[in-house]
């Protein structure tokens with residue numbers, strides 16, 4: 052499932068592609084994609100110029116000129132945004148919405164020639180998305196379509212009237228060790244559950260970011276949240292931000308059973324750098340990893356590198 056790093060990649064690339072362009076059409080072909088409101092509600096954005104795209108937690112937030120309302124995209128389990136030449140025939144039945152964007156007259160990014168993320172055909176890798184690949188058309192000045200492809204249909208597109216409906220983002224300055232320490236209070240639930248709760252104190256952390264951050268911080272995910280002291284929360288927060296930054300720089304993580312790809316259909320390259328998540332042995336010390344369910348979600352940790360009960 053895309054987490055802060057992957058969503059940062061998608062939002063950043065969508066900003067490169069969409070900022071400055073008019074939204075010509077928003078075609079929705081699966082009712083679940085727009086389940087938060089009547090599909091017609093989203094037509095209010097058609098004809099407006101995209102101002103920019105940002106990330107908040109796991110939400111991709113699109114802002115428009117002259118509108119206080121924003122368009123939120125959540126990829127959830129299997130959602131993908133893919134930039135393709137206009138009118139490209141979808142390769143399968145999983146493309147549930149198309150944002151048709153008009154030409155971009157004089158976008159500053161194009162003018163300065165710094166479209167660093169536009170892949171040249173040589174470096175494009177095999178993608179799990181069948182059918183035609185998008186290339187330069189995704190960042191050229193001509194029109195472009197952006198597909199919302201979502202095989203499992205947990206993802207959604209939603210009209211936002213008051214920003215993303217989640218807690219402050221992982222990189223928001225309001226998220227501090229004190230905030231997390233207070234949120235944990237005397238709770239006996241595993242510390243990982245506090246990190247995954249998108250609504251309470253921090254948003255953007257998913258399963259692998261939590262596992263990896265806790266490994267770096269030397270704390271087991273099953274340790275009761277209320278037993279983690281302030282200094283340890285500081286380590287956890289710093290680690291989560293570091294892992295997210297490193298992962299985003301490498302295009303994110305594409306696990307074997309998941310379909311994360313960027314706007315040009317490229318899988319993430321950070322997976323091999325993970326130390327415990329999805330691994331049978333710890334990459335740091337070779338010990339066998341352990342698994343447990345914490346707050347309804349799977350957690351993985353190294354019993355040698357991460358202590359469950361002892362205070363450090």
Ligand SMILES: [Zn+2]
Nearest residue numbers: 333336353356
């Ligand atoms: Zn270890």
